[in-house]
Amino acid sequence: MSAHPHFDRTHTDDLAAFLSASPSQYHAVASAAERLEKAGFRQVSETDAWDGEAGGRYVLRGGAIIGWYVPVGARPETPFRIVGAHTDSTNLRVKPVPDTSSYGWRQLAVEIYGGALLNTWLDRDLGLSGRIVLRDGGTALVNLNRPLLRVPQLAVHLDRGVNEGGLKLDKQRHMQPVWGLGELDEGALVRIVAEEAGVDPAQVVGWDLMTHDVQPPAYLGLDGEFLAAGRLDNLLSVHAGTAALASAAAQPDLPYIPVLAAFDHEENGSESDTGAGGPLLGNVLERSVFARGGSYDHRARAFAGTICVSADTGHAVHPNYAEKHDPTHRPLPNGGPILKVNVNQRYATDGTGRGIFAAACDRAGVPWQTFVSNNAMPCGTTIGPITAARHGITTVDVGVPILSMHSARELCGVADPYLLASALKAFLED
Structure with a gap:
C-alpha cells in the first residue's frame, strides 16, 4: 500500500530527528520536554506546591514525563483526555x-x-x-x-x-x-x-x-513508503502524543484537560515508580484537581469523565508469516492507525472505546484498521489495561502497525506516524 495521499512528510522527518536525539528513554523525555517548552509549557517539581492557573505544565521523573494543559475556565471536575505511551525500548x-x-x-x-x-x-x-x-x-x-x-x-x-x-x-x-x-x-x-x-x-x-x-533512521522501499529505525516501539507514539498535546494547548475553549503520559518500564511489566503501574499519573491528575480548589468528590467526577488513548505499536501482517496473524484482521502499513482489541483484556478496548477512537479518526479524516491476535497465539499487552484498572478510567488501545517489533531496527509505513498524530490531536481537541 502506498503512502496516504494526505500525509505530511515533514512530520515523519521530525519523527526521524526525534528518534536520533532519543537513544534512551532519558533522552526521549528530555526531547519531549524541549518541545513542550517551545509550546509554552513549564516544568513543575513534584516537591513544590502547585497552583491552579491556566497553562501548560509537565513533570519529569526518570524516564517518564507527564504533561498537561489547563484551559481557561477549567473547573475542578473538568475531565481529562489522556494520550498514554511508553518511552523504553528493548x-x-x-x-x-x-x-x-x-x-x-x-x-x-x-x-x-x-x-x-x-x-x-x-x-x-x-x-x-x-x-x-x-x-x-x-x-x-x-x-x-x-x-x-x-x-x-x-x-x-x-x-x-x-x-x-x-x-x-x-x-x-x-x-x-x-x-x-x-x-x-x-x-x-x-x-x-x-x-x-x-x-x-x-x-x-x-x-x-x-x-x-548507531545507524540513523532511513526511508526505504521503491517509493520511500517505509521508515526503518530503532525504537519505533514506542517513541513513535511519544512523538505523536507530544505533537498532539502541543497542538491542543494552542486551541481556545477546550472542554477537557489534555494530558500526555509517557511512562518507563512498559517492556518489563510497568511495575515501577515511573511505570504505568505506579502512582505517578494518578498523583498528577489528583493534584491538578486539588490545585483548582477541588475536593475528592470533584476528583471522582473528573475521573469518571476521563478517557485515555493508550498509543503503542502493533503488528502489521507479515508477508512471510501470514499464518501467524488472524485471517480477517491483517493491518497494512500506511493504512492508518490500528484499533487493538482483545476480549481477555490484554488490550483495554471495548465497544465504547471503539466508538471514541472511530469518531476521532473521522474528525481528523484519518483511515483506521483493527488488530486482533490469532486465537492460537498469545497476545501481548500495553499500558492500557493497567491504566484502566489502576485509575478506573475508560481506556482504548491504538497504535501504528509495524514489522520487526522488538528488533534493534523496526519498520513502519511512512504515513502512519502522521495519521496517528492527527487522530490523537482530534481526540485531545474534540
Missing part, C-alpha cells in the same frame, strides 16, 4: 560491574532488557547511551553515538548447522559485546562516560546505560 543494559575480559578481548557486561529479538543485536555497530548518577545526587545524560561496541556472531564455519537448525543464543554467554583488546581494565566504562559528560570519574556512583544501534 535493548542491552549495562550491569553494575561492567568491565570484563575474556581470552584477550575486553568486553562489557550487559543484561537483556525486555523481550528483545536477540539476533537483531548481532553484528551491529552499537553506541552507548543513558544517564549517570553523581555523588551529589545529580544526573547527567550520556550519548556515545559512535561505533563503540559489537556483539559478534559465530562464523558459519564453526556452526555448520545454524541455517538448518536455527540460531540458538544463550543470553549470558553469547550476548556480551566486545569493545577492545587487552586484559581486564576496571573502571574503563566510568572513565569513558565521565569524559563524555564532562565530569570527574570519581563523582560517578551509578548509571542506567544501554546500547543503541
Whole structure:
C-alpha cells in the first residue's frame, strides 16, 4: 500500500530527528520536554506546591514525563483526555560491574532488557547511551553515538548447522559485546562516560546505560513508503502524543484537560515508580484537581469523565508469516492507525472505546484498521489495561502497525506516524 495521499512528510522527518536525539528513554523525555517548552509549557517539581492557573505544565521523573494543559475556565471536575505511551525500548543494559575480559578481548557486561529479538543485536555497530548518577545526587545524560561496541556472531564455519537448525543464543554467554583488546581494565566504562559528560570519574556512583544501534533512521522501499529505525516501539507514539498535546494547548475553549503520559518500564511489566503501574499519573491528575480548589468528590467526577488513548505499536501482517496473524484482521502499513482489541483484556478496548477512537479518526479524516491476535497465539499487552484498572478510567488501545517489533531496527509505513498524530490531536481537541 502506498503512502496516504494526505500525509505530511515533514512530520515523519521530525519523527526521524526525534528518534536520533532519543537513544534512551532519558533522552526521549528530555526531547519531549524541549518541545513542550517551545509550546509554552513549564516544568513543575513534584516537591513544590502547585497552583491552579491556566497553562501548560509537565513533570519529569526518570524516564517518564507527564504533561498537561489547563484551559481557561477549567473547573475542578473538568475531565481529562489522556494520550498514554511508553518511552523504553528493548535493548542491552549495562550491569553494575561492567568491565570484563575474556581470552584477550575486553568486553562489557550487559543484561537483556525486555523481550528483545536477540539476533537483531548481532553484528551491529552499537553506541552507548543513558544517564549517570553523581555523588551529589545529580544526573547527567550520556550519548556515545559512535561505533563503540559489537556483539559478534559465530562464523558459519564453526556452526555448520545454524541455517538448518536455527540460531540458538544463550543470553549470558553469547550476548556480551566486545569493545577492545587487552586484559581486564576496571573502571574503563566510568572513565569513558565521565569524559563524555564532562565530569570527574570519581563523582560517578551509578548509571542506567544501554546500547543503541548507531545507524540513523532511513526511508526505504521503491517509493520511500517505509521508515526503518530503532525504537519505533514506542517513541513513535511519544512523538505523536507530544505533537498532539502541543497542538491542543494552542486551541481556545477546550472542554477537557489534555494530558500526555509517557511512562518507563512498559517492556518489563510497568511495575515501577515511573511505570504505568505506579502512582505517578494518578498523583498528577489528583493534584491538578486539588490545585483548582477541588475536593475528592470533584476528583471522582473528573475521573469518571476521563478517557485515555493508550498509543503503542502493533503488528502489521507479515508477508512471510501470514499464518501467524488472524485471517480477517491483517493491518497494512500506511493504512492508518490500528484499533487493538482483545476480549481477555490484554488490550483495554471495548465497544465504547471503539466508538471514541472511530469518531476521532473521522474528525481528523484519518483511515483506521483493527488488530486482533490469532486465537492460537498469545497476545501481548500495553499500558492500557493497567491504566484502566489502576485509575478506573475508560481506556482504548491504538497504535501504528509495524514489522520487526522488538528488533534493534523496526519498520513502519511512512504515513502512519502522521495519521496517528492527527487522530490523537482530534481526540485531545474534540
